[in-house]
Amino acid sequence: MTSVDPTASPGRWHALHALLTHLDGQIESLYTDRDIEGVRPRFAYPLIRLAHTGPLTIRELADSLGHSHSAMSQTISAMRREGLVNSEPGADARTRRITLTDRARDLIPFLEAEWRATEAAVAELDDEVPHPLSAVVTALEDALERRSMKERILSHLDAGKGR
CATH class of the missing domain: 1.10.10.10 (Winged helix-like DNA-binding domain superfamily/Winged helix DNA-binding domain)
Structure with missing residues (x-):
């Protein structure tokens, strides 16, 4: 390998x-x-x-x-x-x-x-905790609404990363 x-x-x-x-x-x-x-x-x-x-x-x-x-x-x-x-x-x-x-x-x-x-x-x-879980989850949902996890992963795969 x-x-x-x-x-x-x-x-x-x-x-x-x-x-x-x-x-x-x-x-x-x-x-x-x-x-x-x-x-x-x-x-x-x-x-x-x-x-x-x-x-x-x-x-x-x-x-x-x-x-x-x-x-x-x-x-x-x-x-x-x-x-x-x-x-x-x-x-x-x-x-x-x-x-x-x-x-x-x-x-x-x-x-x-x-x-x-x-x-x-x-x-x-x-x-x-200093960053409440509920606020972090909402922020993550908002970010994923703007650009999905699949799109994010694909952009890294398409850039040749992670091969």
Whole structure:
């Protein structure tokens, strides 16, 4: 190999991804501490939404949460394996409506409480750091609105960097 391994010294992207992974791990450890097995933090959002809306198709659920159909389909499959959701035939042969199982319904009060506690903890962090996370996220969203991440990456690839 003639190039330097770009993964040998983790950069800014890795640091951000590692932080988010660590935070998710902290939330997941709360579940384990409460003897809630097989539930991941990414399940909370769709489970809580389904509790409030009733059955939805994967597309409807994905759209309501701002996620892609593909990502939501994968999450639904994982939740189904953990006994949290079922699917039933939808309006036509191509759609299935996702419903909560009794196990999931029993978890909703805890998941809602954890959601609110997590939001409070993020607000606490916002107040504690010199650059509030909420302001940084808004600034990043604004910058990405002006020029997408894909466009930024492509400009570096097209300039011959990162080969």
